[in-house]
Amino acid sequence: MDAVVKKMMPPAQYMDKPVTDRPSEAEVEAAVRTLIRWTGDNPDREGLVDTPRRVMKAYREMFGGYDMCPADELGRTFEEVAGYDDLVLVRDIQFHSHCEHHMVPIIGKAHVAYLPDGKVVGLSKIARVVDIFAHRLQTQEAMTAQIAGVIQDVLNPRGVAVMIEAEHMCMAMRGIRKQGSTTMTSTFTGAFRDNPEEQIRFVTMVRSAHGG
Ligand SMILES: [Zn+2]
Structure with missing residues (x-):
């Protein structure tokens, strides 16, 4: 396989290192x-x-995600995909994060899709991006936007769709103590944002029965 490998410069905003001097x-x-x-x-x-x-x-x-750059993960792309330009979905990416309000776990799954525009990225890199953002203090809303944003900026596909479903331990263990409730967030860019049919296709693929 002689795939064309391209190395791109990630946008500066994702290369931010930790904002504080670390204590001893x-x-x-x-x-x-x-x-x-x-x-x-x-x-x-x-x-x-x-x-x-x-x-x-x-x-x-x-919290190792502060020392990693998600844009770097997406910097190597492949163009030798036999002209494939349709939806690529990585679903059920399990993650553990921590809510930035209480510093207790958020446990969930991310589903990430994009519509390539000539370039595709290694599938494990998508999961890696989710992991890096998860290993920071988070809100589910911000994490959803950050995943879509970096993929859109670095890969420049025709569109990105991100859905996250997660349980927030700060809701289960304290406060209203509601166990088993799931929070869903989703965001769409490009063709996903502009075309409701693409959104439906994304959700249908996410929800389709697992093989077997
Ligand atoms: Zn919380």
Whole structure:
């Protein structure tokens, strides 16, 4: 296979690095100790002694999306696709994120489609973009828009469709304590935005029975 590989420059706005100077590991561990005391527990008891360090490391991993550029992931595209220019859908991309209001998990699935305009991108790259945005503090609305925005900007397809369905632990565990309710968001650009039939086709493909 001699696919044409193109490397494009990602738009600057997605290359933003973390906006703050990071505190030291010791500062983060002290903050976790404070939170443990806020729960009413004793950070010096045996089971909790190593917890601040574990939480510090877990945060580095769960919020690793600040150190990655989603536009970079989409920078390599392929043109050798036998003229294929119809809908490409990656559905059921599972993700874990954290709501920016309570810093508790958002657990959900993203469905992402685009209508190529000569260029396609590796399918795993779409899932990677979802993952990078998920590993930041988020609202579901912002995440939906960000995924569509970076694909539209970097790949410049005829249109992008993104649907996210997620459960927000801040609704299940606290506040109104509604478990099992799902929040749906969707956004459309280009031909998806302009043509309701393309939106219906997207939703139908997302909802169609899984193989077998
Ligand atoms: Zn929340």
